Amino acid sequence: MDHIATSRMSARTLIIGAGQAGLQLAVSLRELGDTAPITVVGGESRPPYQRPPLSKAFLSGKAVEHELALRGADYYAANDITLICGEWIETITLEDAAAGAGEAVTRSGRTLAFDRLAFTVGGTPRRMRVNGAELAGIHYLRTLDDAVALKSSLDEASRVAVVGGGFVGLEIAAAATASGKDVTVLEAQDRLMARAVAPEMSRFYAEAHQRRGTHIVLDAAVSGFRGTDRVRGVELADGRVIDADVVVVGIGLIPHTELAASLGLAGDRGVDVDAFGRTRIPGIVAAGDCAVSSHPIHGPVRLESVPNAIAQAKAAAAALMGHEPGSTAVPWFWSDQADLKLQMAGLTLGYDQVVVRGDPDSECFSALYYRDGQLISIESVNAARDYMAARRILEMGGNIPPAAAGDTGIPLKAHLTR
Numbered sequence: 466m467d468h469i470a471t472s473r474m475s476a477r478t479l480i481i482g483a484g485q486a487g488l489q490l491a492v493s494l495r496e497l498g499d500t501a502p503i504t505v506v507g508g509e510s511r512p513p514y515q516r517p518p519l520s521k522a523f524l525s526g527k528a529v530e531h532e533l534a535l536r537g538a539d540y541y542a543a544n545d546i547t548l549i550c551g552e553w554i555e556t557i558t559l560e561d562a563a564a565g566a567g568e569a570v571t572r573s574g575r576t577l578a579f580d581r582l583a584f585t586v587g588g589t590p591r592r593m594r595v596n597g598a599e600l601a602g603i604h605y606l607r608t609l610d611d612a613v614a615l616k617s618s619l620d621e622a623s624r625v626a627v628v629g630g631g632f633v634g635l636e637i638a639a640a641a642t643a644s645g646k647d648v649t650v651l652e653a654q655d656r657l658m659a660r661a662v663a664p665e666m667s668r669f670y671a672e673a674h675q676r677r678g679t680h681i682v683l684d685a686a687v688s689g690f691r692g693t694d695r696v697r698g699v700e701l702a703d704g705r706v707i708d709a710d711v712v713v714v715g716i717g718l719i720p721h722t723e724l725a726a727s728l729g730l731a732g733d734r735g736v737d738v739d740a741f742g743r744t745r746i747p748g749i750v751a752a753g754d755c756a757v758s759s760h761p762i763h764g765p766v767r768l769e770s771v772p773n774a775i776a777q778a779k780a781a782a783a784a785l786m787g788h789e790p791g792s793t794a795v796p797w798f799w800s801d802q803a804d805l806k807l808q809m810a811g812l813t814l815g816y817d818q819v820v821v822r823g824d825p826d827s828e829c830f831s832a833l834y835y836r837d838g839q840l841i842s843i844e845s846v847n848a849a850r851d852y853m854a855a856r857r858i859l860e861m862g863g864n865i866p867p868a869a870a871g872d873t874g875i876p877l878k879a880h881l882t883r
């Protein structure tokens with residue numbers, strides 16, 4: 466994929482998707498000196514905002530809507546970025562299948578011409594397809610509109626069921642429990658956050674949530690929802706019924722692939738890009754939750770995180786500007802559940818050894834994961850110093866010898882120089 470020779474330096478850029486990645490791409494293009502027109506089109510009615518607080522500070526009333534904006538209203542005009550909100554791009558036609566120039570048409574019939582194109586289209590929550598799934602009181606959380614509706618429903622509720630024990634579900638459960646609701650998390654697998662963390666961490670989190678009063682049901686196969694006018698309970702395949710006035714479903718994200726697929730650039734898993742956000746067509750890039758990129762150790766991965774959206778968008782902007790690709794970033798992530806700050810760096814996949822540093826009962830500890838004696842990831846709970854040092858070591862391609870990693874008398878940053 467050699468795009469460097471073919472990218473045009475003063476070309477109109479159309480960015481589809483006005484979220485974290487789309488805005489970052491526009492910001493980075495300007496920072497890199499692009500003076501040509503940039504248009505960012507977003508399907509939502511609001512300018513780009515932060516999603517992470519939706520399941521945390523916003524839901525618990527500690528942040529309000531206007532505090533979530535990623536940039537002030539004057540940023541766009543000041544940086545000559547045309548932001549079009551509330552428009553959905555429905556079709557794209559390329560002038561030539563081998564180059565990134567063409568036209569996009571929105572649902573309302575507006576045509577936007579471009580010389581370079583970016584997909585930063587994110588995804589949509591995976592829906593439940595069981596009896597009663599359309600009842601009022603069943604919520605999904607992706608957008609600020611979703612969060613406003615969920616918050617108002619939760620204010621009226623006393624019993625809450627959360628379907629899905631991933632990050633978003635557990636954050637919502639923690640916020641609802643803290644506000645005095647009777648909360649049950651229903652997870653289909655035999656452990657929490659199974660897609661992202663190791664079993665050791667899943668176990669810790671199940672116990673920590675239970676200590677705070679959240680009920681956790683693992684191996685819970687949801688077979689339907691009870692209720693006539695609105696939801697009254699969740700039915701499990703084993704016959705149990707969990708009473709609930711409000712249900713929140715957080716069972717994953719389906720990336721928006723239709724537009725990129727129409728150009729042959731996406732499969733079911735997402736928009737295919739290299740480590741620098743480049744698709745196989747020069748002048749067309751993708752970044753954020755919609756993009757599947759190749760990880761040097763783990764192969765094709767699609768990551769759903771703010772740090773990934775930012776890093777990929779920066780790399781994609783550099784690629785559009787014809788810059789030499791930089792080094793790939795070490796993935797990192799955080800999740801705030803109650804007073805537990807989980808921070809992770811690297812991907813916890815394919816490890817053969819775990820070293821626990823600190824005492825999980827103190828709710829301040831880290832787990833370091835190794836493959837063949839080489840550190841590949843860290844998951845820290847309320848242990849920011851360990852996390853920062855290990856992330857830095859991973860970024861530098863260094864190591865923390867497993868035999869020394871558990872010794873809390875030696876700060877992990879001592880291994881930075883080795």
Ligand SMILES: Cc1cc2nc3c(=O)[nH]c(=O)nc-3n(C[C@H](O)[C@H](O)[C@H](O)COP(=O)(O)OP(=O)(O)OC[C@H]3O[C@@H](n4cnc5c(N)ncnc54)[C@H](O)[C@@H]3O)c2cc1C
Binds near residue numbers: 481482485608724801
């Ligand atoms: C509740 C919640 C909590 C989260 N918490 C964390 C956290 O703690 N830490 C973390 O790192 N990450 C967290 N995330 C994930 C993080 O928010 C996402 O990874 C990030 O927002 C992805 O940005 P994006 O730009 O790829 O996608 P998005 O932010 O989803 O933006 C994509 C935009 O594209 C628009 N769009 C799609 N198709 C079209 C089209 N055809 N035409 C026009 N517009 C279109 C969509 O409407 C959407 O606004 C959380 C996410 C949620 C929902």
